[in-house]
Amino acid sequence: MTAPEALVIECVGPVTTLTINRPEAFNALNAGVLAELRQAVLEAEADPAVRAVVVTGTGDKAFSAGADLKELAGMTTDRAHETMRSGQRVMRDIERAAVPVIAAVNGVALGGGFELVLASTFSVLSTRASLGLPESGLGLIPGYGGTQRLPRAVGAQTAAHLMLTGARLNADRAYQLGLTPVPPVAPEDLLATAVAMAEKIAAQGPLAVRSILTALEAGRGALLDTGLQLETGLAALAIGGAESDEGINAFLERRPAVFADPATAPEETA
Template identity: 40%
Template sequence: MDFITYEQEGFVGVITINRPKALNALNSGVLDELNSCLDAIDLETTRALILTGAGEKSFVAGADIAEMSTLTKAEGEAFGKKGNDVFRKLETFPIPVIAAVNGFALGGGCEIAMSCDIRICSDNALFGQPEVGLGITPGFGGTQRLARLIGAGKAKEMIYACANVKADEAKALGLVNAVYTQEELLPAAKKLAGKIAKNAPIAVRACKKAINDGLDAPMDEAIVIEEKLFGSCFETEDQREGMGAFLEKRKVEGFKNR
């Protein structure tokens, strides 16, 4: 791949958007490679993912404006769909995804970070949706996910006024969970991913699905989603090992993902 690198460290996969000269901007090639990378991940041996950008200046600075500048109306809609399809695949990916935001997360960069389960960032991170200053709207889910994550009022301020937020404000808004130095960021993401990977994979995946599906459903329907996923964990080897270890007052010997 030209724009995406993938590394496997134990049960943790690390996806890096590797286009640093363009501040890791998203063009069609990046989106296609990210889509292919997600399709190729072995879910039997991978229990958590980290998504980050190459270099220390930018996570993803946005979509590629040079590519977008000449699009027709139909081509613009198709480009939005391409990005939304990939980001939705990331959002609904069976295993948890942690965004390690190492700098600029503007436009498509903010949008791809919001598609991840958990976001942490470096202290030089900057989040924003500056699209109206370019004569367009956010096109990869920004108008939808930002309002859901930080509330409609603040999201509208950020989008209508192109008002960027720095790392500390992003944490105060709940857009990110924690702020680290540039040097601490990736190790912190790997530590968190490792904690996730130690737990029963079938149960973790069921929790992700329950949360994601339940957020879009009325409570009476949402608790039924949880009940069914709760039930699906029983009679698995991991459930027997986890409960057996608890009852026998010993440490879990290791979850097998089955």
């Protein structure tokens, strides 16, 4: 019998859905799943036909319960260092992808699962979602970026409380803290809601979407003036490009814009 795929990839139009498929392990992130996630996001980023990615987990219990503890047990310090750096690279590649990555959180997102949510462009939560970084209760600490991204998202004191106590956030509290931009949705509506958001993004100007993501990424650690300088250049390119011609004309003509695939659009000239 062939083993089921640990990551199920489904492409429908401009949206690619990635489903972590290890329900027997609460969709834990072992090395194989992390490598497949990274590869799938990089391939989506390189494919101009893909405009958005949705990441979710199989079943209704777990988005991902985190790193696979069976892999970590008995690991040497040197091996653990390599493993953590590898996991961090996966999260970083997702965070800075030129295609938006939407986390559809269908259940618990703990440890590395929560870190995957934090690395995504944004998330949509089921009312059954539960998020936390419980590593301290295991004598561990978050290793896939949680100690850095969570304080940036919710503030230092709230992040410290969550990590030091191992407390979990329910979906409503996560929304209150700004960890998701939309109110939690019914479990049966979660994937459809996330895909609808992905399709909405896919209908925007594809070069504009990539430029916005580029500006957001560059601005994370930059001084304001540096970020503004980058924004000026990107905005000027957008204004002078064919994509904005279509968008503005469509608005003035009161019709939906039909944006060209960047792979087939003619090259811009200065």
